[in-house]
Amino acid sequence: MSSDVVLSIDDLSIVYHTPRGDVRATSNVSFQVQRGETIALIGESGSGKTTLSLSLIRMLPNNAAITSGQILYTRDGQTRNVLHLSNNEIRSFRWRDCAMVFQGAQNAFNPVLRIRQQFADTAAAHGERDRAWVKQRTLELFKLVRLDPQRVYESYPHELSGGMKQRALLALGVLLDPQVVILDEPTTALDILTQRAIIDVLKEMQQRLNFSIIFISHDLALAAEMADRVATMYAGEIVELAGVNDIFYRPQHPYTLGLLKSVPKLDRGHDELISIPGDPPNLITPPSGCKFHPRCQFADARCETEAPPLAEVTPGQWAACWHSDKVGAQMRAEAAGSERTHG
Numbered sequence: 001m002s003s004d005v006v007l008s009i010d011d012l013s014i015v016y017h018t019p020r021g022d023v024r025a026t027s028n029v030s031f032q033v034q035r036g037e038t039i040a041l042i043g044e045s046g047s048g049k050t051t052l053s054l055s056l057i058r059m060l061p062n063n064a065a066i067t068s069g070q071i072l073y074t075r076d077g078q079t080r081n082v083l084h085l086s087n088n089e090i091r092s093f094r095w096r097d098c099a100m101v102f103q104g105a106q107n108a109f110n111p112v113l114r115i116r117q118q119f120a121d122t123a124a125a126h127g128e129r130d131r132a133w134v135k136q137r138t139l140e141l142f143k144l145v146r147l148d149p150q151r152v153y154e155s156y157p158h159e160l161s162g163g164m165k166q167r168a169l170l171a172l173g174v175l176l177d178p179q180v181v182i183l184d185e186p187t188t189a190l191d192i193l194t195q196r197a198i199i200d201v202l203k204e205m206q207q208r209l210n211f212s213i214i215f216i217s218h219d220l221a222l223a224a225e226m227a228d229r230v231a232t233m234y235a236g237e238i239v240e241l242a243g244v245n246d247i248f249y250r251p252q253h254p255y256t257l258g259l260l261k262s263v264p265k266l267d268r269g270h271d272e273l274i275s276i277p278g279d280p281p282n283l284i285t286p287p288s289g290c291k292f293h294p295r296c297q298f299a300d301a302r303c304e305t306e307a308p309p310l311a312e313v314t315p316g317q318w319a320a321c322w323h324s325d326k327v328g329a330q331m332r333a334e335a336a337g338s339e340r341t342h343g
């Protein structure tokens with residue numbers, strides 16, 4: 001493992017037991033997170049992004065089972081398998097090593113407790129009992145997220161706006177200096193200017209504190225802005241993994257291409273907006289071969305029977321597709337057509 005890798009997910013598969021059968025929510029997922037980098041997980045609803053993230057902090061619901069793989073976490077030269085940590089170890093791991101800021105975070109604070117109490121309680125619950133240190137760290141972090149430290153420290157949650165609460169929550173996420181922060185749609189439900197401010201704050205925090213971010217989002221524009229690398233997930237698998245520019249300008253997987261074409265662009269009329277035909281598959285009985293084949297414009301007989309492996313197509317760009325060359329050709333043809341129409 002490279003010395004800069006903080007998290008290595010290897011061959012991770014997760015199922016949910018349900019009365020109708022096992023839902024294969026995550027299948028053979030592998031990727032590594034480098035120190036200080038931001039990886040965005042993108043994909044339609046139900047593609048397995050949340051399941052994957054919850055597994056990293058061992059917060060999967062009771063009906064979930066990990067059927068293969070390991071999650072290796074490295075700090076100060078020591079590597080541990082997260083799946084083998086004891087209950088006590090996992091409690092401390094959750095905030096000191098890997099923190100998750102959930103969707104709808106605005107309501108994450110307890111309305112009847114002052115913010116200072118909630119920071120102190122969280123620290124204590126995860127093994128940090130030095131109150132003076134916690135206070136100093138909280139005030140420093142409030143400054144870093146551009147909140148008025150003393151005022152917010154003494155406030156009740158209802159005295160803060162949505163954007164302020166979101167910043168306070170980001171500060172809470174890094175309170176115990178984790179190396180990895182998982183953000184689940186961190187700016188959903190905020191207006192566009194507030195979103196902008198949160199992203200700026202987040203980037204500044206990351207620069208100062210050098211943590212890695214795993215970022216879950218439906219919003220491709222946000223992913224493009226935040227991420228160094230992007231993993232596209234489909235039906236529980238990573239189908240493409242690449243640097244942000246490669247993903248957005250030179251995708252190698254038809255599903256990534258489909259996601260990009262379904263995003264409105266200023267220079268493209270709504271009539272050119274194309275949603276991916278069909279629906280995500282049932283993960284109790286997923287399609288044979290490549291799981292995307294029923295919806296894929298490039299599918300042939302091989303795709304229906306043989307699952308393509310995630311392979312390095314160009315340096316640093318991985319795709320699971322038998323015909324990734326056709327994706328580039330289609331992009332180039334469409335770009336040339338669009339130039340003729342608009343130019």
Ligand code: ATP
Nearest residue numbers: 016018023025044045046047048049050051061283
């Ligand atoms: P979203 O963007 O909507 O949050 P997601 O990409 O995060 O979606 P997951 O929530 O991880 O996807 O869901 C992956 C699959 O697992 C889906 O088919 C979903 O229906 C199923 N699933 C999720 N949670 C459970 C559960 N507790 N029991 C059974 N199936 C579940």
Ligand code: SF4
Nearest residue numbers: 290293296303321322
């Ligand atoms: Fe489409 Fe075949 Fe590639 Fe799957 S392997 S994405 S079906 S072309």
